[in-house]
Amino acid sequence: MARIIITLSTPLFFFFLFSLLFHQTVSQPEHMVTFCNPSDNFTRTSSYEANRDLLLSSLRDSSSLGTYSNATVGRGPNKVHGTFLCRGDTTAASCSDCVQTAIVEIATNCSLNKAAVTYYEECMVRYSNVSFFSVLEVRPSIVRYSLRSAPNSDTFNETLADKFIQLILNVSSSSLVPYFVEDQERVTQVEGSYEFESMVQCSPGLDRFNCTVCLRFALLRVSTCCGSPSSALIFTPKCLLRYQTSALSSPPPLSPSPPPPLSLPPPPPSPALFSPPPTLSQPPPPPLVFTRPQDVPSLSGSFSNVIKGNEIFGRMAITMAALVFALVNL
Numbered sequence: 001m002a003r004i005i006i007t008l009s010t011p012l013f014f015f016f017l018f019s020l021l022f023h024q025t026v027s028q029p030e031h032m033v034t035f036c037n038p039s040d041n042f043t044r045t046s047s048y049e050a051n052r053d054l055l056l057s058s059l060r061d062s063s064s065l066g067t068y069s070n071a072t073v074g075r076g077p078n079k080v081h082g083t084f085l086c087r088g089d090t091t092a093a094s095c096s097d098c099v100q101t102a103i104v105e106i107a108t109n110c111s112l113n114k115a116a117v118t119y120y121e122e123c124m125v126r127y128s129n130v131s132f133f134s135v136l137e138v139r140p141s142i143v144r145y146s147l148r149s150a151p152n153s154d155t156f157n158e159t160l161a162d163k164f165i166q167l168i169l170n171v172s173s174s175s176l177v178p179y180f181v182e183d184q185e186r187v188t189q190v191e192g193s194y195e196f197e198s199m200v201q202c203s204p205g206l207d208r209f210n211c212t213v214c215l216r217f218a219l220l221r222v223s224t225c226c227g228s229p230s231s232a233l234i235f236t237p238k239c240l241l242r243y244q245t246s247a248l249s250s251p252p253p254l255s256p257s258p259p260p261p262l263s264l265p266p267p268p269p270s271p272a273l274f275s276p277p278p279t280l281s282q283p284p285p286p287p288l289v290f291t292r293p294q295d296v297p298s299l300s301g302s303f304s305n306v307i308k309g310n311e312i313f314g315r316m317a318i319t320m321a322a323l324v325f326a327l328v329n330l
């Protein structure tokens, strides 16, 4: 935590804003994090504000029509671009509910910021004065994961890698729902069997190549952030990846395992809020290598968090580069 503040406060003077909601019922959209950009504000009653508000209300209106929408409002320097994306496994009603909640959150908590993004477990909403629809970005991202260890933890990383490599291949060749693939499998191993639910999804604005790049980045983050949690969700500006396991025949899980040691990645050499992924110019290599790329500027902290449901204790890792929209020339 201290590391985050230090890094973000130097040389560029900005901060990030997040809020965690601790007591929620299962039916409410689960807020994860909101990033506002305080280095770039507009003034109250400006055209930009009017356009931003119009944009958010247009997104709210289209949230009952589908799981993705984009919109642009205004002209010249007062132009605002915005989008929402719901998880492909949410119902139309929870998508709409999530987007509406997220819009209130972003309008309240980033009231005068020129650009912002908020992530919920079920959706994300974002706006900016810079057009971003088909651009690949991997930050800011958030990982939420269970403190419980995955079943069969000795081999879980292999199972996870095999499953998601397949899902990522499938999502970029799927011609069904754009960029959303889910899977449910009963994994049976000598140590025990378990249900393994998994999904990957990209923003429809991405092309297939960049969808693959985004998801490979997300898989790498999830595989290296926090041990082998029994469930995890990563949301980046352009893609998300999620899995959940439940043991069936293995011995009862040990009492919730202590938080795995969380290794902090190195501080960002070149801060940028919505930043492109590390290896943009290269096609993704077929075998996924589980090492942290040295050129990924990212920063993470961890927060204890109480989640209602079958996981009593959760933990959040917030990952982001320094929050400078102005440096991002996208």
Ligand SMILES: *[C@@H]1O[C@H](CO)[C@@H](O)[C@H](O)[C@H]1NC(C)=O
Pocket (backbone or CB within 6 Å): 038, 039, 040, 041, 112
């Ligand atoms: C933008 O507004 C936030 C408060 O909303 C403030 O903390 C920040 O300093 C402002 N940034 C600039 C560049 O004025």
Ligand SMILES: *[C@@H]1O[C@H](CO)[C@@H](O)[C@H](O)[C@H]1NC(C)=O
Pocket (backbone or CB within 6 Å): 017, 019, 104, 105, 108, 109, 110
């Ligand atoms: C963020 O929004 C929540 C309600 O959604 C509110 O309780 C909280 O005070 C807001 N935080 C800031 C810094 O505006």
Ligand SMILES: *[C@@H]1O[C@H](CO)[C@@H](O)[C@H](O)[C@H]1NC(C)=O
Pocket (backbone or CB within 6 Å): 040, 076, 077, 114, 129, 130, 131, 326
């Ligand atoms: C977005 O706003 C920033 C800061 O006001 C400005 O530097 C940048 O040129 C704007 N970008 C566009 C596309 O208007």
Ligand SMILES: *[C@@H]1O[C@H](CO)[C@@H](O)[C@H](O)[C@H]1NC(C)=O
Pocket (backbone or CB within 6 Å): 134, 135, 136, 137, 207, 209, 210, 276
């Ligand atoms: C992928 O994203 C980058 C950056 O947004 C973009 O320049 C490129 O055209 C996209 N598509 C491919 C195939 O690289």
Ligand SMILES: *[C@@H]1O[C@H](CO)[C@@H](O)[C@H](O)[C@H]1NC(C)=O
Pocket (backbone or CB within 6 Å): 157, 158, 161, 290
């Ligand atoms: C899984 O973890 C083991 C040791 O914990 C390691 O040797 C192996 O390379 C990992 N496999 C993958 C696919 O990351």
Ligand SMILES: *[C@@H]1O[C@H](CO)[C@@H](O)[C@H](O)[C@H]1NC(C)=O
Pocket (backbone or CB within 6 Å): 163, 166, 167, 170, 181, 182, 183
């Ligand atoms: C990927 O697609 C193939 C062919 O459609 C299918 O057999 C397989 O089950 C899919 N795998 C996953 C993990 O979705």
Ligand SMILES: *[C@@H]1O[C@H](CO)[C@@H](O)[C@H](O)[C@H]1NC(C)=O
Pocket (backbone or CB within 6 Å): 068, 069, 070, 071, 133, 134, 204, 205
């Ligand atoms: C914006 O959304 C519309 C549908 O609402 C879609 O047809 C269009 O391709 C989207 N554009 C981008 C760049 O995502």
